[in-house]
Amino acid sequence: MSRTIETTTPKTRAGLALSGGVSVCAASAVSSLLTLLAFPPVGWWVLAFVAPMPLLWAASRMPAAGRRARLGVAVAATLGMVPMWAWQQQWVFGVSALGAVLLVIYLSMYAGAFVWLASWVAARFRAPVWMAGPVLWAGLEWFRGVVMFDGYPWLMAGHPLIESAALSRAGAVVGASGVSLLMLLVVGAVYGVVAARGVWRWRAAAGLVGVMAVWVVLAAVPRGAIETVGTMRVAVVQTNVPQGDKQGWTPPQRMVDLERMLELTERACDIEPRPDLVVWPETMFPGAALDPASIAEERAASLIWSTGPEVAWPELRFVVFTGMDGIDAPEPVPGPFEMGGRLVMPTTVPADSVLAWQRELGVPFLIGAEGYDGLRLDVDPDTGVVESAWDASFNSTYLLRDGRMVGERYDKMHLTPFGEVMPYISAWPWLERVSLRLGIGASGMTFNLDAGRTPVRHVVETEAGRVRVATPVCFEGVMPGVCRRLAYAAGERRADVLVQLTNEGWFGGFDAGRRQHLQIVRWRALELGTSVVRAANTGVSAVIDPYGGVLKTGVERGDPAGDTMVDGVLFGEVPLASGDTAYARIGDVAGWLGLVGAGIWVIAAGVLGRSERSQRPGTEETDKHGGGSAT
Structure with missing residues (x-):
């Protein structure tokens, strides 16, 4: 040498x-x-x-x-x-x-x-x-x-x-x-x-x-001992709400999107055999929160959305209202109400509609929405200005059954860097404000979310028995440690399926990002020996088996190759696995x-x-x- x-x-x-x-x-x-x-x-x-x-x-x-x-x-x-x-x-x-x-x-x-x-x-x-x-x-x-x-x-x-x-x-x-x-x-x-x-x-x-x-x-x-012990029927409502629309979600557009989501949800439940679960993507609920305390606070404040009479509102068929106190029978709302020469809509109408339709259809809903601890709404009686405050706010998932929220709310534990939190920078509020003024961080975001601390799993009753559903939200799906924490604890399986609720509208017209995200999440299924269901705004919604293989993508309308920038329903039989993997343990x-x-x-x-x-x-x-x- x-x-x-x-x-x-x-x-x-x-x-x-x-x-x-x-x-x-x-x-x-x-x-x-x-x-x-x-x-x-x-x-x-x-x-x-x-x-x-x-x-x-x-x-x-x-x-x-x-x-x-x-x-x-x-x-x-x-x-x-x-x-x-x-x-x-x-x-x-x-x-x-x-x-x-x-x-x-x-x-x-x-x-x-x-x-x-x-x-x-x-x-x-x-x-x-x-x-x-x-x-x-x-x-x-x-x-x-x-x-x-x-x-x-x-x-x-x-x-x-x-x-x-x-x-x-x-x-x-x-x-x-x-x-x-x-x-x-x-x-x-x-x-x-x-x-x-x-x-x-x-x-x-x-x-x-x-x-x-x-x-x-x-x-x-x-x-x-990874082996399939049953299946779960899931219907994913793939929405197609552009991120620009969502960030500037006007009251009429909220009603347009709510109407379409409810229409797709009814279609998802109008099949045999019926799904065990209907899933909406991350933060696609066009209202505030879905927990009883937050809804009650909204009702007590009598909040309304208001526009001028010249603003066009959609004709509504699926939207309902249960009164300002929420105790009336659901009544269809064909359009906005008139009040003082303006067009108004109570802000609790989205919650009324979703809860009423869930009770009517009888299929559990898993929905991404905002979450609050200690929401407080104060309305100035003279000006009508609303001052809101809370102890903590979250990017959350809710399980709805029998017309109400059941179990605990899951709050996203790992916030998206520079999309929901400024790593290191957010520790100094003044530095965060300066960074936002300079244009660092996602525009339109307030960076006021808190990180959840508890890996909550929702429980869904199916023909196969009780199914434990963990819900990594968006960016959490690419973080292996987060998904492992959701699926396993103390060396034991704690989730039978992962349902990733994600808003891919951030990618705009960049489809490569959506498909790369799907590819990364397939690793989580393989690592944990756990099927993954993706409910993605703008796509790609998918069903992934416990070995990382894609069982199905796309929605009921159109070619599966055109599975992005389109709305519809993805129906899937999701394998439920038992046992664990070496990765899950180490x-x-x-x-x-x-x-x-x-x-x-x-x-x-x-x-x-x-x-x-x-x-x-x-x-x-x-x-x-x-x-x-x-x-």
């Missing part, structure tokens, strides 16, 4: 920085393109094995560079990723232009961080980049996906492998993060076999065989091991570098040892 020793001068290092920066930027761009092709909507998942290789190559070219040159190359790798993340996060520009720019830069910087760290560690250890590179990549990815800014686990390296039942099967043991780590180790070993020479090539080959063997063993681990051990492993590499490299400098006092750090050139 021999090692290449390279000596560099300031002039040659400058030239290396320039030429290296161009090549690294190009390599990063190629990696980003391969990444996009591996994910939906293209979905060439095999390319997930190829996408990291250009950045491994880029990092392997740099160990001979000095600190400044390596920093320049890291910037080049960051720039190469910017177009991909700008395309991928294009929908964010419609939410917060400045926030989108900052998000694109932040996400792109992980490529630069990888190239810098991988080349630096390789130089310190005088070893090929492919040895530490996979663990560093996995650690950075877990840091981005779960730790920093409350996590943003989008486009994780191994996510496309859910399309392969054989390769994703190990996820029932080590989770999506573990499959990503295995895939990255394979990529690193393959890169070593191709690029290395001499003994390093044999070491890479041995590593490849070892990783593949571990992968096969993990895939062969029995999935606990959680994201692999993800944290990747982060710890990356930290160990970095710390060890730092200690080694300090030791070498102490042995060679007065020398400048130039990383002359060519760690990536070992042959």
Whole structure:
């Protein structure tokens, strides 16, 4: 075995920085393109094995560079990723232009961080980049996906492998993060076999065989006692409410949407056999809350929506009203009432309508709506101005049966970063206000939500018996730890099915985001051995089996391929599984091991570098040892 020793001068290092920066930027761009092709909507998942290789190559070219040159190359790798993340996060520009720019830069910087760290560690250890590179990549990815800014686990390296039942099967043991780590180790070993020479090539080959063997063993681990013990019939009302309409939800538009939702709900229940549960997506209830205390407070305040007589209201067939005190028999409301020359509608009409129709149809409803603790409404008798206050407000799910809320309300525990909460920033109200003025964070959001603390499960009575339903809300579906907490506790299964209520209207016309979200949530089903039902505003609503396979998407109207930006009903027979998986018992051990492993590499490299400098006092750090050139 021999090692290449390279000596560099300031002039040659400058030239290396320039030429290296161009090549690294190009390599990063190629990696980003391969990444996009591996994910939906293209979905060439095999390319997930190829996408990291250009950045491994880029990092392997740099160990001979000095600190400044390596920093320049890291910037080049960051720039190469910017177009991909700008395309991928294009929908964010419609939410917060400045926030989108900052998000694109932040996400792109992980490529630069990888190239810098991988080349630096390789130089310190005088070893090929492919040895530490996979663990560093996995650690950075877990840091981005779960730790920093409350996590943003989008486009994780191994996510496309859910399309392969054989390769994703190990996820029932080590989770999506573990499959990503295995895939990255394979990529690193393959890169070593191709690029290395001499003994390093044999070491890479041995590593490849070892990783593949571990992968096969993990895939062969029995999935606990996971087996189907029955089914549950679910009807998902897929709404199609644009986010712009919802943020500026005028009273007439609320009635239009309520009317359509009730019409679809009646259609969902007018089948045989009837569904065991009807589901509406996240926050699609066009009123306030659905708990008795909040409704009573609304009634006591006699709140109304009011418009001028020139405003057009829809003709209504399904909307009903039970009087200002809520004790009258439901009466159809064909349109708004006239009061003092204005058109008005009591704000309790949505609650009256939903509760009355649930009682009439006799099928339990699972609905996403706002939730309040201690709601207080004070109306100025002279001006009519309403002052509202509460002890806490939530993004919640309610189970309705017998014309009322039953059981406990579930309050979303993990708020969406920069959509519902400002990570770190919200700890200082003044800083949050400044950030909002600057345009950081979702426009139209007030960031006044509280995070729930209790993993509530709703209980639905079916022919198969009592079914425990956990309801991860929107972004919670991409957070593995949150879904595990909802489905399992103290080593025991606590939910028989996950129903994800989500508002995909935020994606606007960016369908790729909707399909990527669906792909990520499929991992939750596989990891937990638990079926997932998705109720998505604007789509993609779906039924996913306990092994991560998609059983059904789309709604009753139209081609399933056109399952977004359309409303309708998705009917599904949802498998109910028993038992648990190894992942359900141990959680994201692999993800944290990747982060710890990356930290160990970095710390060890730092200690080694300090030791070498102490042995060679007065020398400048130039990383002359060519760690990536070992042959």
